Amino acid sequence: MLKGQQSWIFKSRPTILASAAVGGPFEAKGALAEDFDILHKDIWLGQDSFEKAEKIILEHACERAIKKSGVKKEDIQFFISGDLMDQIISSSFTARTLGIPYFGIFGACSSSMEGLALAALMIESRAAKYVVAAAGSHNAAAEKQFRYPTEYGGQKPPTSQWTVTGAGAVVLGENGEGPKVTSATIGRVIDMGISDPYNMGGAMAPAAVDTLEAHFRDLNIDPSYYDLIATGDLGKVGHEVAKKLLFKDGIEMPLEIFKDCGLLIYKSDQPVFSGGSGCGCSATVTYGHLLNRMRRGELKKILIVATGALMSPLSYQQKESIPCIAHAVSIEM
Amino acid sequence: MGIFFWAFIIGGTICVIGQLIMDILKITPAHTTCTLVVIGAILAGFGLYDPLVKFAGAGASIPISSFGNALVKGALMDAKQTGFIGVFTGVFKVASAGISSAMVFGFIAAIIFKPKG
Numbered sequence: 001m002l003k004g005q006q007s008w009i010f011k012s013r014p015t016i017l018a019s020a021a022v023g024g025p026f027e028a029k030g031a032l033a034e035d036f037d038i039l040h041k042d043i044w045l046g047q048d049s050f051e052k053a054e055k056i057i058l059e060h061a062c063e064r065a066i067k068k069s070g071v072k073k074e075d076i077q078f079f080i081s082g083d084l085m086d087q088i089i090s091s092s093f094t095a096r097t098l099g100i101p102y103f104g105i106f107g108a109c110s111s112s113m114e115g116l117a118l119a120a121l122m123i124e125s126r127a128a129k130y131v132v133a134a135a136g137s138h139n140a141a142a143e144k145q146f147r148y149p150t151e152y153g154g155q156k157p158p159t160s161q162w163t164v165t166g167a168g169a170v171v172l173g174e175n176g177e178g179p180k181v182t183s184a185t186i187g188r189v190i191d192m193g194i195s196d197p198y199n200m201g202g203a204m205a206p207a208a209v210d211t212l213e214a215h216f217r218d219l220n221i222d223p224s225y226y227d228l229i230a231t232g233d234l235g236k237v238g239h240e241v242a243k244k245l246l247f248k249d250g251i252e253m254p255l256e257i258f259k260d261c262g263l264l265i266y267k268s269d270q271p272v273f274s275g276g277s278g279c280g281c282s283a284t285v286t287y288g289h290l291l292n293r294m295r296r297g298e299l300k301k302i303l304i305v306a307t308g309a310l311m312s313p314l315s316y317q318q319k320e321s322i323p324c325i326a327h328a329v330s331i332e333m
Numbered sequence: 334m335g336i337f338f339w340a341f342i343i344g345g346t347i348c349v350i351g352q353l354i355m356d357i358l359k360i361t362p363a364h365t366t367c368t369l370v371v372i373g374a375i376l377a378g379f380g381l382y383d384p385l386v387k388f389a390g391a392g393a394s395i396p397i398s399s400f401g402n403a404l405v406k407g408a409l410m411d412a413k414q415t416g417f418i419g420v421f422t423g424v425f426k427v428a429s430a431g432i433s434s435a436m437v438f439g440f441i442a443a444i445i446f447k448p449k450g
Contacts, residue, residue: 154362155355196359 201238
């Protein structure tokens with residue numbers, strides 16, 4: 001049901017029946033290693049390209065989530081997925097493997113929550129009984145596509161971020177035990193004119209703030225309604241910008257509940273510059289770590305604001321600025 | 334001992350210039366390298382690079398700007414001997430050792446290691 005300008009309230013409270021997170025070797029050394037279902041030791045995953053490895057990671061996340069949910073694959077109506085590769089091949093090839101009717105979405109790193117919001121809307125409107133939503137990314141594949149191939153050895157400034165090698169998936173259903181998706185706010189595209197692909201966090205922060213403010217306004221609630229509000233992958237630089245923008249706009253954001261998935265996933269001694277990023281960042285942290293904490297009863301109400309930078313390698317080469325977006329989804333126990 | 338000192342200062346300065354070009358102008362590493370090659374070529378055209386090599390030794394001959402110097406030096410040398418056509422035949426004469434070794438060692442490395450990422 002539409003609420004306010006750009007938010008949906010899900011009265012039927014679609015249930016996250018199961019979720020899964022899959023990561024790579026760098027994530028295995030990170031701060032949230034225990035919350036991953038599968039951790040791969042090899043960045044290649046035995047494949048001969050990083051793109052193929054990314055597809056395998058996404059497949060593993062989906063298959064594990066479906067298995068954990070106990071729902072039969074043929075009973076699932078739709079699969080919604082996004083990733084960072086050209087023409088979202090990882091998602092489409094995973095859909096080929098799964099054989100579930102498929103919506104491919106592209107919201108860059110916001111794809112995780114874009115997918116979850118649409119999946120919840122389908123359940124809410126009774127367009128589906130079960131939906132799988134997923135998103136994934138691969139560090140080396142993303143570096144190759146958006147920046148330089150890793151072996152080229154180009155220098156990175158401190159504002160740059162580390163793309164997460166990982167994928168997260170959820171199985172959403174009408175009824176059952178588990179965390180409930182209660183609302184979603186769909187973001188506008190915000191472009192503040194930043195064109196540096198090594199400062200995505202700074203570019204995306206205004207989009208995250210815009211969506212957060214829209215969420216609080218549409219639902220007529222305060223940030224303190226939530227136990228935790230996590231942005232997707234703003235990193236140190238972007239998260240600071242977001243805090244300042246919220247403060248400037250008079251939003252009273254309790255700093256102890258305001259987190260960023262890109263800052264949660266790695267340990268402080270890992271060389272990730274400003275923090276983690278990528279579709280897999282918000283997907284693995286939310287579908288692994290945060291949902292686990294909800295199931296343990298440590299968190300009751302959370303809001304995830306997945307942020308995405310909607311540029312392409314071509315638009316960057318043509319010196320276009322980076323349009324950014326953020327989608328917020330609230331999950332409650 | 335003096336040459337070591339100046340090699341350090343001049344070589345370091347060229348690298349600092351490269352780093353500043355990359356950080357301030359926000360251009361790619363490849364563009365930065367090309368810029369240094371062009372600067373070296375221009376200095377060679379005015380006959381300024383060889384004195385720099387004499388003064389700072391490896392400090393001036395190791396950085397990529399020395400490649401620009403080698404290209405122009407070769408072109409000028411052949412131009413003196415054979416005229417206009419020498420500009421074209423001479424460009425790679427001095428630099429050929431560098432270019433050929435890059436190809437050969439690149440080839441060997443590609444055979445031993447996986448050359449794609």
